[in-house]
Amino acid sequence: MIKRPAGGTSARGGNNRPAVNRPMVATNRRPSAVNVREFVRSVYLELRRVTWPSNEEWISATILTIALVIGIGLFTFTVDWLFGQLFQLIHPV
Numbered sequence: 001m002i003k004r005p006a007g008g009t010s011a012r013g014g015n016n017r018p019a020v021n022r023p024m025v026a027t028n029r030r031p032s033a034v035n036v037r038e039f040v041r042s043v044y045l046e047l048r049r050v051t052w053p054s055n056e057e058w059i060s061a062t063i064l065t066i067a068l069v070i071g072i073g074l075f076t077f078t079v080d081w082l083f084g085q086l087f088q089l090i091h092p093v
Contacts, residue, residue, distance in 0.1 A: 053061070
């Protein structure tokens, strides 16, 4: 059993009071048009600050991705086939 220090404080110096559980109140308020407009504006400004890759970078990343997918697929196929052959040697059907 964990013993807590007397006096209502925790070992870290804070209060041991339990958190107040307040029920969540459903509101039917819609976000105001000002908030939506400000959000869209901030997203637009953030996207302008992004450093987008060049066409050469896009092409090389795409080729690398396709090559890795094919390579991992061939590796998985080979390992699966080898395990199938091994299990067939151990336990013929």
